[in-house]
Amino acid sequence: MYTTSCIFGSIKQTESGTHFIFKSIAIHLSLTGSKSKEKHNLFFFFLTMAGGLLWVVCPKGNATALLSLIPRTGKNPKMKPLKGISTVSSAVANPARSSEERVYDVVLKQAALVKQQRGGKGLDLEKRDGKNDGFSDWGVLNEAYDRCGEVCAEYAKTFYLGTLLMTPERRRAVWAIYVWCRRTDELVDGPNASHITPRALDRWEKRLGDLFEGRPYDMLDAALSDTVSKYPVDIQPFKDMIEGMRLDLRKSRYMNFDELYLYCYYVAGTVGLMSVPVMGIAPESKASVESVYNAALDLGIANQLTNILRDVGEDARRGRVYLPQDELARFGLSDDDIFRGQVTDRWRSFMKDQIKRARMFFDEAEKGVSELNSASRWPVWASLLLYRQILDAIEENDYNNFSRRAYVGKVKKFASLPVAYGRALVGTSKLI
Numbered sequence: 001m002y003t004t005s006c007i008f009g010s011i012k013q014t015e016s017g018t019h020f021i022f023k024s025i026a027i028h029l030s031l032t033g034s035k036s037k038e039k040h041n042l043f044f045f046f047l048t049m050a051g052g053l054l055w056v057v058c059p060k061g062n063a064t065a066l067l068s069l070i071p072r073t074g075k076n077p078k079m080k081p082l083k084g085i086s087t088v089s090s091a092v093a094n095p096a097r098s099s100e101e102r103v104y105d106v107v108l109k110q111a112a113l114v115k116q117q118r119g120g121k122g123l124d125l126e127k128r129d130g131k132n133d134g135f136s137d138w139g140v141l142n143e144a145y146d147r148c149g150e151v152c153a154e155y156a157k158t159f160y161l162g163t164l165l166m167t168p169e170r171r172r173a174v175w176a177i178y179v180w181c182r183r184t185d186e187l188v189d190g191p192n193a194s195h196i197t198p199r200a201l202d203r204w205e206k207r208l209g210d211l212f213e214g215r216p217y218d219m220l221d222a223a224l225s226d227t228v229s230k231y232p233v234d235i236q237p238f239k240d241m242i243e244g245m246r247l248d249l250r251k252s253r254y255m256n257f258d259e260l261y262l263y264c265y266y267v268a269g270t271v272g273l274m275s276v277p278v279m280g281i282a283p284e285s286k287a288s289v290e291s292v293y294n295a296a297l298d299l300g301i302a303n304q305l306t307n308i309l310r311d312v313g314e315d316a317r318r319g320r321v322y323l324p325q326d327e328l329a330r331f332g333l334s335d336d337d338i339f340r341g342q343v344t345d346r347w348r349s350f351m352k353d354q355i356k357r358a359r360m361f362f363d364e365a366e367k368g369v370s371e372l373n374s375a376s377r378w379p380v381w382a383s384l385l386l387y388r389q390i391l392d393a394i395e396e397n398d399y400n401n402f403s404r405r406a407y408v409g410k411v412k413k414f415a416s417l418p419v420a421y422g423r424a425l426v427g428t429s430k431l432i
């Protein structure tokens with residue numbers, strides 16, 4: 001969360017709400033227009049070649065990745081197992097419902113919404129692609145979506161590339177969601193974050209309500225407004241993300257994993273829940289809608305946990321410790337050790353445990369990716385593999401996440417793309 005390196009735009013508060021004045025954005029990647037097919041073909045050619053080469057050469061890391069293409073079996077339990085050691089302990093200590101149970105209610109609600117809209121047949125909105133309901137000025141709307149694409153290309157290049165494999169309608173919708181999330185995050189994490197008050201977040205939430213009701217405030221909102229009118233996207237995960245930003249304003253310590261889990265759901269699990277209705281579930285998938293949403297939630301949690309583990313030093317310099325206090329204490333560690341920033345054996349043991357848990361969330365998430373609509377799988381695999389490798393990089397840095405930023409090099413990043421592509425070709429169904 002406290003890691004966004006980009007400056008996204010400036011924020012101006014007015015009586016009517018919070019305005020964003022976007023900087024002009026250089027577009028590094030443009031695959032639209034007459035040259036697009038040529039570039040697209042080149043891109044595919046590269047992917048195929050690289051994939052083939054990897055298959056033959058198969059260095060250690062990729063060999064494992066390729067081997068794991070072999071489908072695993074196993075049923076997804078109705079209620080997910082609790083993953084954190086401390087989740088269990090805090091759930092026992094606190095007879096009230098755990099965060100995981102509360103978040104699962106949101107998952108069920110999202111799944112029910114989708115089932116209701118699709119007559120219980122799962123989620124594939126391919127047939128809706130190309131349809132536009134309820135908006136008359138296509139020129140403005142197209143411009144709004146293009147702008148979302150530019151923002152995405154600028155700030156999330158790999159992800160943007162991945163979205164180019166999606167159908168045009170879906171791709172635009174994912175861009176619109178991305179931009180709203182990025183803007184929301186920038187409220188508390190951007191250059192004007194110190195001026196943001198809970199009231200500003202209330203106004204942002206009001207504005208969210210308006211756009212869901214077809215009253216967008218600016219052109220970027222208009223893109224999302226159009227998206228939510230076409231896909232069964234619920235407002236709840238969006239509201240919850242804003243709640244996560246509120247939490248960030250008032251809280252800088254997390255007593256146990258249960259508290260941290262809720263935070264991770266708010267700021268990242270929600271992204272998974274927002275994305276699934278747009279990406280679509282493969283028509284041939286036998287997985288339950290709930291299990292796919294669960295996997296999406298897990299991917300968000302895994303990403304956020306990884307983000308937190310990578311940025312321990314950076315966050316500490318802002319006075320923030322996201323790591324669960326009770327787990328630190330169990331390893332004989334405290335905030336002081338984090339502020340001191342020395343890699344000790346205790347720290348290494350603690351970190352090994354944390355990394356193990358993050359990997360468990362990635363493992364759960366992986367089961368769901370193959371259930372997505374085939375054209376949506378590649379960007380998800382790409383982002384999953386890339387983010388997961390940050391955990392390897394932390395290990396390679398000998399767990400020094402105080403002063404060394406775990407970083408996945410360009411070569412590894414590039415090598416992951418054909419691996420992701422290969423995995424995306426493998427279809428359903430690991431979640432039944």
Ligand SMILES: CC(C)=CCC/C(C)=C/CC/C(C)=C/CC/C(C)=C/[C@@H]1[C@@H](COP(=O)(O)OP(=O)(O)O)[C@]1(C)CC/C=C(\C)CC/C=C(\C)CCC=C(C)C
Binds near residue numbers: 003004185273304372
């Ligand atoms: C294909 C794909 C990945 C789609 C999601 C696109 C999307 C809408 C992304 C929004 C990301 C965003 C700006 C979130 C705001 C809150 C935030 C900053 C969360 C952290 C992301 C990393 O951000 P940051 O740019 O700061 O990171 P760096 O410092 O640059 O490394 C998060 C860690 C969380 C992001 C969470 C996701 C991308 C959720 C992914 C889950 C899915 C797409 C569901 C897939 C479906 C199944 C069935 C597995």
